[in-house]
Amino acid sequence: MSAPGPPDTDDVDRDPGHSAGPGDLPEAAGRRLGGESFSSGLTVPDFAACLHMGLRPVGLVQGFCVMQWGWYGAGSPYMRGMNPYSFGGSAPRGVYSESYRCPHGGYVYSNEHRIWGQNYQQPWVESAWAEGFGSSYTRMVEEATEVGAHGVIGVVDSTRHLADMNVTEFHMLGTAVVVEGAAAPPGTPWTTYLAGQRLAKLVESGYMPVSVVASLASVRVWAYCVTEILMEGTLSAWGGGYIPVSEVEQLSRAHLAARSLAREHVRSRLGADTLQGALIVANTQSLSQGDEVIECTLRGTRVRRFKDFDPLPAARPTVRLT
Amino acid sequence: MSAPGKAGAAAEAVDLKAEMRRAADSLGQPAHDQRTRAVTSDLSVDEALLLHSIGWEAVDVVFGASVVSIPPGVWTWGSGEITSASDAHNLAVRSAAKHLGEQCAGVHGHGVVGVQVGVEVQRHHVDVELTGTAVRPVTGKDRNTVFVSDLSARDFTLLHNAGWGPIGLAFGASFVYAPRRSMGTTMRQSSQNVELTNFTEAMYAAREAGMEHMQRSALDMGAQGIVAVRVSEGPMWFASHAIGFTAWGTAVRLDAQSHQYLRPEVVLPLDDAVVEFEAQALR
């Protein structure tokens, strides 16, 4: 199975480079998709709404990618026995990194006193995630292309860590639809997390979904002495005993950076469009004494305006009688 | 669903199928908007439409985060309020809200709605994370101050229609030591039904102080009220003899001359709560 590049290389939805041949799909999928009847993952209200706006479901489409997964990741400098203390703090160009220096006048780095620390982005983790997400996306879109769909609605994606196997599975699922009465699909199908009335409302208000977009940002924190002392509540000879209430600058900045980076990754793939219904999930893995890996994922549907805004009839406030 | 619509609304009903075809065809053509900067938003379709109905739009997803240290030793036995813990709390919230406001102002937003508040108190530090969407009136000029609110875009719209506006996140926290009972007292009380008055007092004091801090922060912003107050309380997981109480809500002010009444209609819905289909119940 060939692994196409991550979707952030370009406009994934329009990029003809992603519409690889159906040779990539397992045999079973071909038989199912070639069948007489359609299957759809839509709920009944979503199915009804879908017919209502002239979308005909043609099949349930899906894509997978199973990746070997360790949080170190390929290309990580500490896989080669390095850490920022030994590689001199030079991060790859163009990525977020910040260094912190000991204010106590220490000269020698030791585990008892870390004279400096660093926050930096981990592009190798981010690109591995993008590859897994991107491959499952591309495969789902391939299935949709094969059934001649215009688009894929109600996309659900999930990432699952398979127990005791050290592998992570990316799975994407959606319902391929044909726009009735429209010309043959001009290119790769469009995709959206939305379905049903929400999709109808979006279209009615002048937005057309382009593609689902997601990104992961990963920031590693190597604590320096100040962060460590504050986080561990250690009474330090260097810190002068009593420690007042104070902001842990290094960590505040790292948390903000991870989230902002995830947003900027997604933004870089939006062109002039809008990301609708963003879902943001941040996780912090604490390693030791202020050392952390902060990961943030952000996903949503990229939508494009196709007509001027025309407000819907104002909503009527109601009270339910039950 | 079958209730008759207003005469006007029915006549204007768009041909959704034609709209869908037009929308699908539009993807092959150049973008309609001449906007250069992408918009990101965590609002739902409904929320975006409601905002549009009052002439507002989303600008960007914005974040605020802060980690503040708590000095060592504050959780050990003592009496009264643990002020350095509530100070750390206030500093973390203020600092995170400040970052959030800065990101909002940076993209010319007027305020942040739907802020998700994540607060975690650990033995040595307080972590606060704020996530929301910066919004502004479509035709608005930049403002000097921005508001931060944990109200949803829907609530914001409703408040706006009623003539009110959010000002900021009102926040209060208080931590107290649960009083020690002497061995003698514990023995005496072990077989009786009695009120543990000193515990009652401690909890009472924590609540009062937390609410007082929240109200103080709202008054400082010039608020007329606080809506949607949420509280969390209970012993700290790492120090069961210390009790924490936090309260937060959105400080609001009447912007219009007077309150505008919404006059809701009454509906009788036929929906049940969503029933989860469960193919297998595993034990």
Added chain:
Amino acid sequence: MTQPQDLPKEAGHRLEELEHGLFTSDLSVNEFLLIKEAGFHPLGFVMGSSIYHTGIQARRWNKSQELTKLTEAMYNARELAMTRMEEEADALGADGVVGVRLDVNYYEWGRDAAEFIAVGTAVKAEDGTSHRNALGKPFTSDLSGQDFWTIMQTGYVPQGLVMGTCVFHIAHRGIGQALGTMGQNVELPNFTQALYEARELAMTRMQDEANTLGATGIVGVRLEEKSHQWGSHTIEFLSLGTAVTKSAGDVTLPKPITIISLDN
């Protein structure tokens, strides 16, 4: 009343009582009203059950493969429960069963034995037209009362709850293999293929069932994954949905009204 094929005596007695006009159902009031709105009347609560002993099949430690014996067991057991429920519905002269739920129970007393249960509410059209499916049996569906009303508005009618299953063993990785790719986040194509294959098999089988019913399509497809009691490397992929056929021309739903609820 047609005599059910293989139902216990007690069921026959309960069903006879239902023939005298009393109905039982686990439908909520809302669902009951909507089913009436769709032109149907509930007849009674029907169920089917089957206690099945699932056999053991040898797995190769390092080979991903389908465990056909387990697949068959899981499929047959559910099919038996469903068929018995259909027979109960048939005995009531029903056109179909709505709100079908499938459950699996494990009991202390039976290792490797599981009870498969199907329950639902039998319904009959009030105007006397038959809504039975292509096989002349009552249709089954997992649709709620609300969903049933909605689907009838769209001009589609349910044909049957269709399912496909596939029990798959995912290979363990040899130490050599694991070392070879250590420290890299790379795709493992064999795993991708195995999981892909397993899910597609389950879905294809479901689709085959729909084709047998002459259905136009399947709505509300769900993919469920359970390891039951087999350990983490053996997974059942179960695919379920309601097969539907288009019965009439375009019936458009009334245009929904935009409201903003002031309820919490």
